Amino acid sequence: xxxxxxxxxxxxxxxxxxxxxxxxxxxxxxxxxxxxxxxxxxxxxxxxxxxxxxxxxxxxxxxxxxxxxxxxxxxxxxxxxxxxxxxxxxxxxxxxxxxxxxxxxxxxxxxxxxxxxxxxxxxxxxxxxxxxxxxxxxxxxxxxxxxxxxxxxxxxxxxxxxxxxxxxxxxxxxxxxxxxxxxxxxxxxxxxxxxxxxxxxxxxxxxxxxxxxxxxxxxxxxxxxxxxxxxxxxxxxxxxxxxxxxxxxxxxxxxxxxxxxxxxxxxxxxxxxxxxxxxxxxxxxxxxxxxxxxxxxxxxxxxxxxxxxxxxxxxxxxxxxxxxxxxxxxxxxxxxxxxxxxxxxxxxxxxxxxxxxxxxxxxxxxxxxxxxxxxxxxxxxxxxx
Amino acid sequence: xxxxxxxxxxxxxxxxxxxxxxxxxxxxxxxxxxxxxxxxxxxxxxxxxxxxxxxxxxxxxxxxxxxxxxxxxxxxxxxxxxxxxxxxxxxxxxxxxxxxxxxxxxxxxxxxxxxxxxxxxxxxxxxxxxxxxxxxxxxxxxxxxxxxxxxxxxxxxxxxxxxxxxxxxxxxxxxxxxxxxxxxxxxxxxxxxxxxxxxxxxxxxxxxxxxxxxxxxxxxxxxxxxxxxxxxxxxxxxxxxxxxxxxxxxxxxxxxxxxxxxxxxxxxxxxxxxxxxxxxxxxxxxxxxxxxxxxxxxxxxxxxxxxxxxxxxxxxxxxxxxxxxxxxxxxxxxxxxxxxxxxxxxxxxxxxxxxxxxxxxxxxxxxxxxxxxxxxxxxxxxxxx
Numbered sequence: 008x009x010x011x012x013x014x015x016x017x018x019x020x021x022x023x024x025x026x027x028x029x030x031x032x033x034x035x036x037x038x039x040x041x042x043x044x045x046x047x048x049x050x051x052x053x054x055x056x057x058x059x060x061x062x063x064x065x066x067x068x069x070x071x072x073x074x075x076x077x078x079x080x081x082x083x084x085x086x087x088x089x090x091x092x093x094x095x096x097x098x099x100x101x102x103x104x105x106x107x108x109x110x111x112x113x114x115x116x117x118x119x120x121x122x123x124x125x126x127x128x129x130x131x132x133x134x135x136x137x138x139x140x141x142x143x144x145x146x147x148x149x150x151x152x153x154x155x156x157x158x159x160x161x162x163x164x165x166x167x168x169x170x171x172x173x174x175x176x177x178x179x180x181x182x183x184x185x186x187x188x189x190x191x192x193x194x195x196x197x198x199x200x201x202x203x204x205x206x207x208x209x210x211x212x213x214x215x216x217x218x219x220x221x222x223x224x225x226x227x228x229x230x231x232x233x234x235x236x237x238x239x240x241x242x243x244x245x246x247x248x249x250x251x252x253x254x255x256x257x258x259x260x261x262x263x264x265x266x267x268x269x270x271x272x273x274x275x276x277x278x279x280x281x282x283x284x285x286x287x288x289x290x291x292x293x294x295x296x297x298x299x300x301x302x303x304x305x306x307x308x309x310x311x312x313x314x315x316x317x318x319x320x321x322x323x324x325x326x327x328x329x330x331x332x333x334x335x336x337x338x339x340x341x342x343x344x345x346x347x348x349x350x351x352x353x354x355x356x357x358x359x360x361x362x363x364x365x366x367x368x369x370x371x372x373x374x375x376x377x378x379x380x381x382x383x384x385x386x387x388x389x390x391x392x
Numbered sequence: 393x394x395x396x397x398x399x400x401x402x403x404x405x406x407x408x409x410x411x412x413x414x415x416x417x418x419x420x421x422x423x424x425x426x427x428x429x430x431x432x433x434x435x436x437x438x439x440x441x442x443x444x445x446x447x448x449x450x451x452x453x454x455x456x457x458x459x460x461x462x463x464x465x466x467x468x469x470x471x472x473x474x475x476x477x478x479x480x481x482x483x484x485x486x487x488x489x490x491x492x493x494x495x496x497x498x499x500x501x502x503x504x505x506x507x508x509x510x511x512x513x514x515x516x517x518x519x520x521x522x523x524x525x526x527x528x529x530x531x532x533x534x535x536x537x538x539x540x541x542x543x544x545x546x547x548x549x550x551x552x553x554x555x556x557x558x559x560x561x562x563x564x565x566x567x568x569x570x571x572x573x574x575x576x577x578x579x580x581x582x583x584x585x586x587x588x589x590x591x592x593x594x595x596x597x598x599x600x601x602x603x604x605x606x607x608x609x610x611x612x613x614x615x616x617x618x619x620x621x622x623x624x625x626x627x628x629x630x631x632x633x634x635x636x637x638x639x640x641x642x643x644x645x646x647x648x649x650x651x652x653x654x655x656x657x658x659x660x661x662x663x664x665x666x667x668x669x670x671x672x673x674x675x676x677x678x679x680x681x682x683x684x685x686x687x688x689x690x691x692x693x694x695x696x697x698x699x700x701x702x703x704x705x706x707x708x709x710x711x712x713x714x715x716x717x718x719x720x721x722x723x724x725x726x727x728x729x730x731x732x733x734x735x736x737x738x739x740x741x742x743x744x745x746x747x748x749x750x751x752x753x754x755x756x757x758x759x760x761x762x763x764x765x766x767x768x769x770x771x772x773x774x775x776x777x
Contacts, residue, residue: 035432043428043658047420052613052662053606079464079614082652108635108646115649118503221438221656228437228656229464250493257726259740261493264500264748267467271606271613273428273662277437341642355644363649 011308011336012343015327018302019349019385022295026348028386031324033226034288038280046276054249056272062279063232066217069282070199070207072234074241077270077278078248081196081218084231085113085166087247087268088214091233091240092190094119094163099155099368101165101189103133104357105375110168110194111358111367113216120160123359123369126378130315131170131326134374135179138165141370142187152188158368164190169198169208171384172224172323173314177203177211192216196231199224200289200321209234214244219274224288224323224389225281227274291389292322298392299325299385308333309383325385334380341383354382396693396721397728400712403687404734404770407680411733413771416709418611419673423665431661439634441657447664448617451602454667455584455592457619459626462655462663463633466581466603469616470498470551472632472653473599476618476625477575479504479548484540484753486550486574488518489742490760495553495579496743496752498601505545508744508754511763515700516555516711519759520564523550526755527572537573543753549575554583554593556769557609557708558699562588562596577601580619584609585674585706594619599629604659609673609708609774610666612659673774677707680777684710684770693718694768707772712736714766725768739767 009017046058059077066075078084094100096118102110104123111121124141127134146153146162153162165184167175184191195201195209196218202208209215214237219230233244251265270278300311309329314320329337337353344351357379358364359372394402431443444462451460463469479485481503487495489508496506509526512519531538531547538547550569552560569576580586580594581603587593594600599622604615618629636650655663685696694714699705714722722738729736742764743749744757 032435033437035435035437039432040429043432044425047424047428047662050417050420051606052418052420053611054614055606080652107644108637108650109652112635112649112651116501220652221436221440226438228658229439229652229654250497252493256730257737259492259737261741261746261748264497265493266497267465267494267605267614269614271659273613273658274656277432277658345641352642352644356646361646363646 008307011333012339014306015309015340016343016347016349018306019344021302022298023349023386023391028349029388030350030352030384030386031222032388032390033221034284034390037284039277042276042280043273046273052273053271054269056275058272058275058279059270062275062282065279065282066232069285070210070234072210073236073238076233076241076244076248077275078231078233078268079270080229081216081220081231082109082113083266083268084216084233085109085194086116087244087266088192088216088233089113089164090117090247091243092164092192092213097160098163099158099160100163101138103168103375104359104369104372105131105170105354105378106168106194106358107355108358108361109196110166111364121358121364121367122155122162123367123372125370125372126375127176128374128378130175131173131312131378132175133167133180135176135183137370139183142183146187155368162189164192166192166194168194168196169201171326172198172201172321173312174198174201174203174208174318174320181211197223197323198321200285202319204317210236213237214240219278224321225278225285227270227278227281230270230274230278288389289321291392292387294392295387296322296325303327323387325387327383327385329381329383331377337380337383350386352384354379393692396718397724399691400694400725401728401732401734403691404729406687407683408734408771408776413734414773415735415737415769415771416607417773417775418606419669419775422669424662427661427665428658431658437658438656439654441660443657443660443664444655447660447667450664450667451617454670455595455619457595458621458623461618461626461629461633462660463616463618463653464655465614466601466605466616467494467498468651468653469601469618470494470579471501472629472651473577473601473618474498474549475502475632476628477549477577477598482545483548484543484545485548486523488553488760489744489754489757490516490555490739490763491553491579491743492740493743493746494581495551496749506743506749506752507540507547508752508757510755510757511760512561513759513763515560516558516697516763517560518552518565520561520568522755524568527568531572540753547574549577551577551579553579553581554586556711557583557586557706558697559583559586559588559593559703559705566596582608582708583706585670587704589702595621598622599625604663609706610663610670612655612663612666615655615659615663674706676774676777677772680772681707681710683777688712710770710772712768712770714768716762719765722765722768735771737769739764
C-alpha cells in the first residue's frame with residue numbers, strides 16, 4: 008500500500024497537476040477594476056459612498072436577511088453582533104474550541120469570557136447534544152437567564168461557527184439556545200453562500216457575522232458584515248459602527264461609545280463586483296469537492312469531508328479528514344504536500360490550547376481534540392477547476 | 393458694520409467663489425488608479441502585499457520615524473499604541489476634552505478611563521502649564537508612577553492631539569510627562585505633514601498614531617498607522633495588529649490577544665499614490681490659509697488661526713476663531729455659511745459633555761469650553777487653490 012503522505016500528494020496532483028498551488032486565492036475576473044475605478048473617480052472612497060449602500064442591499068438580498076451592515080472586518084462584525092445581543096463585561100459566551108481565534112477575541116473585546124464547547128464530527132461545528140449535556144451540569148437558572156454555577160458568571164449567548172463553510176446543526180443549537188435562554192449569534196465568517204435547509208447561514212441567530220478577508224469566498228480586501236432580520240438592531244449596528252454620532256447638520260455629538268468600524272467605499276466597490284460572481288465561485292468549489300472526493304476514494308486512511316445532511320455548503324475550504332488511526336501521520340502529510348508545492352494546513356490550534364485562553368471555562372472537548380489532530384485543509388481556490 | 397454672519401460668507405466667497413463647496417474632499421490626481429489596478433491584478437488585495445510594505449517604508453521615511461505600522465484606521469492605531477505604552481484596564485489616561493471622540497474611545501477600549509485636561513488657545517492642544525497645575529493637585533506618587541488621589545487609579549499616559557493639524561506645545565508636554573512619569577503617546581491623526589521645531593509630529597511620543605480616513609490630508613479610504621522609533625515596539629505593534637499569530641509554516645498559534653487591524657493592500661495602494669502628492673497638498677493648504685487670512689483681515693470679531701510659533705502646520709482644517717464677545721453668533725455664522733453652500737462646522741462637542749464620558753475625571757476646562765463656543769472650520773480641501 009502506498010504510504011499515506013505519498014498517496015495524498017498523488018491524489019492532489021491527479022486533480023491539480025504540479026504545484027505551486029496556494030491554499031486559497033481570490034479571483035478578480037468580473038467588474039472589480041471598473042467599480043474600483045469608478046469609486047476613485049467619484050472621490051468617495053471612504054466611509055460614505057454608493058458602493059457601501061449597494062453592497063449592503065446586495066448582501067441582504069443574497070442572504071435573505073432583512074438587513075446587512077457592512078463593516079471593516081469579520082471580527083468587528085462579530086464583536087458588534089455580540090454587543091447587540093446583550094453580551095456585557097463579566098458575561099460568558101459559549102463558543103467552539105475548534106475555530107479561528109477571532110471568535111474568542113470578539114467575546115474578549117467586550118470584557119466577556121469565552122466558554123468553550125465541543126464540536127460534532129458530522130458538521131465540524133458546535134455539537135448541540137454535547138452542549139445540552141454540559142449545560143445540564145454547568146448551568147443554573149437565575150431571574151433573567153442562566154449562569155455558570157462554577158464561576159457565577161451569566162451565560163449570555165452561544166456563537167456557533169460554520170467551520171470551513173459547512174453549516175452547523177442549527178435546529179439542534181436553536182433548541183438548546185431556547186431551552187437555556189441563550190441568545191444565538193452566528194459566526195458565519197466562513198459560510199457566505201452556505202445554506203441550512205435552504206436558508207442562508209447567519210440568518211438563524213438574532214444576528215450573524217460575515218467576513219470578506221482575502222482568503223474568503225469573496226473578498227473586499229478586508230471587510231465583514233452584520234446580518235439581522237431585526238430592523239431596530241440593524242439601525243443600532245449602523246449607529247455603533249459609525250462612531251455612534253447623532254445625525255446633525257454640523258454638531259459632533261456621540262450618544263454612546265461606538266466604533267470606527269465602517270467599511271470604506273473603495274472596499275465595498277470590490278465587494279459588489281465579487282458578489283456578482285459568487286454563484287460561479289460556489290459552483291466551482293462544489294465541482295472541486297467532487298473531483299477531490301473521486302481522487303481520494305482510492306486513498307485508505309483518509310476521506311474528504313462533504314456537506315452535512317440537509318445543508319448546502321459553500322465548500323470554502325476543502326478538507327481531508329484522516330482516520331483516527333492515521334492521526335499521527337498528519338505532520339508527515341503536511342510536510343509532503345507542502346514540499347510538493349501543494350499548500351495544505353491543519354486546523355487551527357484549539358482555543359483552550361492558546362496561552363491567552365487556556366484558563367477559560369470549558370466543556371470536555373474529545374471531538375474537537377480529535378478533529379484538530381486529523382483535519383487537513385487542501386488547496387481550495389475557485390479558480391482550480 | 394456688516395453683521396458677522398454676512399461678513400464671513402462674503403470673505404469665504406471672495407476666496408472660494410459660489411458654493412457648493414464641501415468641508416474637505418480628497419484629490420486623486422496621481423497614481424491612484426494605476427496602483428489600485430496593479431494591486432487587483434496581483435490578486436494580493438488583502439492583508440499581505442507589496443503596497444503595505446511600501447506604504448509603511450514611505451511613511452517612515454517621510455515622518456522620520458524609525459518604523460511605521462499600517463493599520464485599519466486611526467482609532468485602531470491609537471488603541472494599539474496606548475496598549476504598547478503600558479495602558480491597562482483600570483488605568484487613567486490624560487486626554488484633551490477638545491478632540492474627536494476616537495481619542496477617548498481608544499482609551500476606553502483598553503478598559504482604561506480618559507481623564508480630560510484643558511487646551512491652550514495658542515495651539516488648540518493640551519496646555520502643559522494647566523496640566524502641570526492640575527497634576528500638582530490631583531496626582532500622588534506611587535512606587536511605579538503616579539495615581540489620581542481622588543479615584544486611586546494609576547495615571548499612566550498622556551495623549552495630546554494635534555488639533556486640525558496644529559502641533560501642540562510638545563516641549564512643554566514632554567517636560568510634564570517626564571516630571572510625572574507619564575508615557576507620552578501622540579494622537580497625530582490630523583497632523584500628517586505637521587512639524588514641531590522641524591521634527592514630524594507623532595515622533596515625539598513613545599508611539600504616535602496617524603489617520604488616513606477620507607477627510608484627512610491623504611486618504612487610504614480607511615486607514616491609520618502607528619509610528620515609533622523603538623524597533624521592538626514596532627515589531628510588537630505588527631504582531632498585535634495581525635492577530636498575534638506566531639510565525640509558522642502552517643500552525644495557527646496566537647500567543648496573546650491581538651487584533652485584526654491589518655490595513656488591506658488595496659487601501660495601501662491608494663495610500664502610496666496619495667503620499668506621493670502630500671507635498672503638493674501641504675503647499676496648497678498653506679496657500680489657502682494665506683488667502684483666508686487676507687480675506688478675513690477686514691472682518692471684525694473673528695480671526696483665522698495660524699500655526700503656533702516654532703511649528704509648521706499641515707493646515708488640515710482651516711479654522712476661524714470668533715472673539716469671545718461674538719461666541720453667541722456661532723450658530724448664525726454656521727447657518728449663513730451652510731445655507732450659502734459653503735460648508736462649515738463647529739468644533740466637536742467636548743468629551744466631558746458626551747453622555748458616555750460625562751462622569752470621567754477632569755481638570756477645569758475653561759479654555760476648551762471657550763474654544764468650543766468659538767471655533768468654526770472652513771472649507772479646507774487642497775483642491776481649492
